[in-house]
Amino acid sequence: MNSIILLSLKEQLLKASKDIELSGHCRHKTGNLSVINRKEQYIIITPSGISKAKLVLADLVVCDFEGNILDNPNNNKPSSELPMHIACYKNRADVHSVVHTHSTYATAFAVKGLEIPPVVTESVFYKDKTTVIGYGKPGSRELAEKVTAGISEDTDVLILEKHGVIIMGEAIAETVLKAKYVEEVAKVALLSSMLNENNL
Ligand SMILES: [Zn+2]
Numbered sequence: 067m068n069s070i071i072l073l074s075l076k077e078q079l080l081k082a083s084k085d086i087e088l089s090g091h092c093r094h095k096t097g098n099l100s101v102i103n104r105k106e107q108y109i110i111i112t113p114s115g116i117s118k119a120k121l122v123l124a125d126l127v128v129c130d131f132e133g134n135i136l137d138n139p140n141n142n143k144p145s146s147e148l149p150m151h152i153a154c155y156k157n158r159a160d161v162h163s164v165v166h167t168h169s170t171y172a173t174a175f176a177v178k179g180l181e182i183p184p185v186v187t188e189s190v191f192y193k194d195k196t197t198v199i200g201y202g203k204p205g206s207r208e209l210a211e212k213v214t215a216g217i218s219e220d221t222d223v224l225i226l227e228k229h230g231v232i233i234m235g236e237a238i239a240e241t242v243l244k245a246k247y248v249e250e251v252a253k254v255a256l257l258s259s260m261l262n263e264n265n266l
Contacts, residue, residue: 067106067128067137075101076123079110079163082238086165087118091245096231097167098145102155104162111151113142131156138139143256146205153210154234157217161237164230165245168230185255188247192233195221196248201228223247223248 079101086092086099097118100111101140109129112118116125128137135144145151151164165173167173175182179201182195199216200208213224213232222244224232233248235241 067108071106071138072128073102073123075110076126078238079112079126080121080123082165082242082260083112083118085239086167086242086245089246091167091169091249092118094251097129097164097165098147098151099165099238099242100148100151101163102161109145109148109151109155110134111148113140114145115143115150149205149207149210150213153213154232156215157214158234160219160236161234162236163234163241165233165238165241166230167233167245167249169245169249171256172225172231172249173229174256175252176225176230177228179225181225182223182248182252183255185250186251187257189251189266191244192222196223197221197224198225202226204229213223230247
């Protein structure tokens with residue numbers, strides 16, 4: 067492993083993790099983020115059970131593409147949703163970072179198993195489309211298999227039925243921004259659907 071590249075990727079992931087928690091998209095220790103180094107064949111993922119706002123570099127866990135731990139200075143447990151992240155990387159060669167959140171408005175659509183309609187222009191940042199993935203228990207092989215079956219290059223956003231949302235992208239900072247747009251579009255879509263001429 068090239069230690070300079072590893073440190074750089076860990077720093078980017080740490081910064082993105084704090085950003086997404088402090089902006090309210092991964093509250094109460096929910097959600098997880100990862101980045102991949104395809105050349106050296108490893109994934110860095112956030113640990114389970116630690117608030118993302120409090121993470122330090124040594125908390126991040128490095129795994130291979132089968133989920134085996136390669137580097138874990140603080141002996142943390144990698145996110146239980148690692149199989150889902152691996153499924154994204156294995157099925158989308160263009161993806162270099164994955165963000166999974168239980169953000170409120172996007173999750174409201176997930177609870178109902180509905181795509182988020184692209185009602186405002188921010189949706190262009192994720193190809194104006196989302197795909198619903200049928201329910202699978204969080205962290206399970208079944209869920210990873212359903213993600214594998216449902217993933218395509220048509221969209222960077224997967225709605226996990228009764229669970230949350232996955233956002234895929236290149237640099238992790240951009241994927242976090244994309245996650246924020248998904249939540250914003252979901253919020254406007256839901257609120258606007260509640261309005262009609264009679265109650266304005
Ligand atoms: Zn989850």
